[in-house]
Amino acid sequence: MATITMRQIRDGEVPFDGGTAIQEAADRPVFRGNGPDDYLCVECGNVLATAMHRVQMTKKVRVRCARCATVNVAVTEEPEAMAR
Numbered sequence: 001m002a003t004i005t006m007r008q009i010r011d012g013e014v015p016f017d018g019g020t021a022i023q024e025a026a027d028r029p030v031f032r033g034n035g036p037d038d039y040l041c042v043e044c045g046n047v048l049a050t051a052m053h054r055v056q057m058t059k060k061v062r063v064r065c066a067r068c069a070t071v072n073v074a075v076t077e078e079p080e081a082m083a084r
């Protein structure tokens with residue numbers, strides 16, 4: 001099982017669909033799947049989602065950390081061409 005650190009959502013990175021999952025307790029991952037990877041908060045290392053498949057953690061999946069209130073997204077291979 002791998003652990004993947006998510007990244008913080010950028011300012012002005014407006015959610016275009018889907019929603020932000022709010023983690024209610026710091027010791028309770030928002031998502032629990034049957035895949036190979038755990039996803040950690042970029043800011044504090046808290047586990048936000050556990051046993052997830054990579055394909056489940058798209059840019060539409062955002063999680064607000066219960067511990068530090070950072071909004072995380074899983075997708076890190078953002079096309080840099082979009083940044084001006």
Ligand SMILES: [Zn+2]
Nearest residue numbers: 041044065068
């Ligand atoms: Zn956090």
